[in-house]
Amino acid sequence: MSKYYPKKGRVIFHVDMNSFYASVEMTRNPELKGKPLAIAGNPEERKGIVVTSSYEARAKGVKTTMPLWEARRLCPELIVMRPNFEHYREASREIFSILSDITPYVQPVSIDEGYMDITECEDKGTPLEIAEQIQQTILDRLELPCSIGIAPNKFLAKMASDMKKPMGITVLRKRDISHKLWPMEIGEMYGVGQKTAEKLQSIEISTIGDLAKADVMQLKSLLGINGERLKNRANGEDNRPVDPDAVSEFKSIGNSQTLPHDTTDEQEIQRLIRRLSQKVADRMERKEVYAQNLQIMIRYHDRKTITRSKQLPDYIHQVDDIYDYAMRLLEEHWNQDPIRLLGVTAQDLIEKQDAAMQLNLFTYEEEAKHEKLYSTIDQLTEKYGSNPFKKLKTPHNSKAPTTSFQKDFLDDYKKN
Structure with missing residues (x-):
């Protein structure tokens, strides 16, 4: 069996549910x-x-x-x-439970996809046999189809799982990339969005193969450090481990501030909540994450401190949403005593590119409706060096306290 497993290197699966x-x-x-x-x-x-x-x-x-x-x-x-997101979440827990029966090295990245490292699973069969077993078990037990990519690293496994859907199993080795990966259009590469694809096409990079052979300095000039990273991916290089604890390591992002004096002035309190919400939104934008839980902290004049949080129906990242939920929490839990300090914290964070947009459809439609507007603003920002529509931002507080670790909902399957 060992001949199917590398002496050096890893065997990585990317399991992707089909039309989940x-x-x-x-x-x-x-x-x-x-x-x-x-x-x-x-x-x-x-x-x-x-x-x-x-x-x-x-x-x-x-x-x-x-x-x-x-x-x-x-x-x-x-x-x-x-x-019905409760049904989808229940199915997701079952899926990741099945994967964790094979190996402890399972890393969910969204509600319907995740990575597995099966390098140490020789006693359970060949990689193909294990993939077939997973696919059939999910189908038999849950009646749900999935596709599985098998590769030596996470990037190639992700690309492989997209190559045959539904119910596909695809092996993508490094020796295969010149004829399987490189002919693909640049926009089909994982990690290359529409704007990045357009930038690459502007310097005559139209396929993944073009990117693999491109000049690294030109790429870094065009895309910054991400240019070099994408070139490495196009050449099949990706050293990221499958990290079972990654779902637990999305840090919360929060800011707090002590008022110059204890106060019950609602306008002053609202202004501070707005400033704190802006700081949180700015940091979330820099880190490219969304949140599904919001917390406020209230410290009263007698130093009594309370924290109250709310699990949100949608992932949020914009300042208006953060402010609105923070104000709702404040209105619900403030006892009208003088306030000494306020804090706003976004929790249950997930990376933007991996967010399984669990949106209620009002939010979903608003996002889709404003997509062209966002695109235009991004273009103007790129042209002039700053967003001409954004209000002036409060400088970031480099001395802000470190944030606590929070578990993402994708870790639910471990609680069974």
């Missing part, structure tokens, strides 16, 4: 199987946005973020359902 939300709905209502299904908000309204869809719907041209009216035009027989 739609697939979960089909397990709960078998009559939906084989039919074009979309998960969307406000199904009764034309302005709804598609969150995800079944492969039968995708075959008709239905895509994520597509307006519902357009999806129905392309697929008149489309069945539309509202999302």
Whole structure:
């Protein structure tokens, strides 16, 4: 069996559930199987946005973020359902429990995908046998399809899992990248968004192979340190370990400030909450993370201190959302005694690129509706060096206290 495992190096899986939300709905209502299904908000309204869809719907041209009216035009027989995130979360716990039966080295990165390091699993079969076992177990136990990428590192495993869907198992070795990976368009590379792809195309990098062979100094000039990182990925290099504790290591981001005097002045308190929310939003933007829990801290004139938090229905990252939830918590828990110190902390953080957008559909539609506006602002920011629409920001407090560690909801499966 050892001949299937490298003497040096690792064997990494990327397990990616196929059309996850739609697939979960089909397990709960078998009559939906084989039919074009979309998960969307406000199904009764034309302005709804598609969150995800079944492969039968995708075959008709239905895509994520597509307006519902357009999806129905392309697929008149489309069945539309509202999302039920509790069901999806329950299925996610079961999936990661199955993966953790194979190896303790499991790293969830979103509600429906994760990495496994099976380098030490020789006694359980070849990598292909283990992948087939995982795929079949998830299908038999949960009736859910998945695709699995097998590779020597996380980046190649992620790329491999996307190569065959649904129910695919793909092996991507370093010796395969010149004919499997390099011919792919640059926009298909994991970690390359639309703006980055456009920048790379502007210097005649149109495929992953072009990126692999590009001049590193030119890339760093164009994209900063990320340019060198992407070139390394394109050449199949990625030393990141599969970290089972990564889901526990998203730090909270918070700021607190002592008032110049104890006060019950609501306007003064609101202004401070706004400033603290702005600082938190700025730091979240720099770290490219979203939060699903918000906490406030209130220290009264007698130094009695309370903290109160709220689990949010959606991931948030913008200052207005942080401020609104902080104010709600304040209004609910402030006893009207004079306040000495206030703090605002964003918790349950997840990296932006890995966020499984658990949005209620009002938020989802707002994000989609404003996407062009955000894109225009980004272009102007890039052109002029600063965002011309942002208010002046309070300087960051370099002496801010260190933040505590918080567990992300993806760690739920460990609690079973």
